[in-house]
Amino acid sequence: MSNKATFEENLQELETIVAKLEQGDVALEDAIVEFQKGMVLSKDLQKTLKEAEETLVKVMQADGTEVEMDA
Template sequence: MEDMDFVEKKENFSFEESLEELERIVNRLETGEVPLDDAIEEFNKAMKLVKECDEKLNSAEEAIAKIVNENKEVVEFEVKNEDF
């Protein structure tokens, strides 16, 4: 299973890469054509990626809170649709 080998070899996915890999795994599992043993392995990989994403989001949240606390002010910003 070369896709899962890629996950194991790739030590540090970026947040975006982790989300893409999670989407790939979910799509594969949703087909219902994955053998049970492979599905369990894929699910295990997905759970590891979810944990990594959660840790990265928590770190980002802490960093933002620290910046806001250091500056003692919140700067308003506008999100534009073309940013997405």
């Protein structure tokens, strides 16, 4: 069983961090830590979306080769 969070779990955590920072009642040191965690989550989410997009734009040919779909 993997300990890696799902895309949805990471997105929810990022949304929680953003909401906390938007409230503005976070100590500066805590805000910096939360911001850094948010940036890491954001980069991971962007990577996951890019990989999903790359997968979706490919279609398998009958012989097993992949070709780019026309947009």
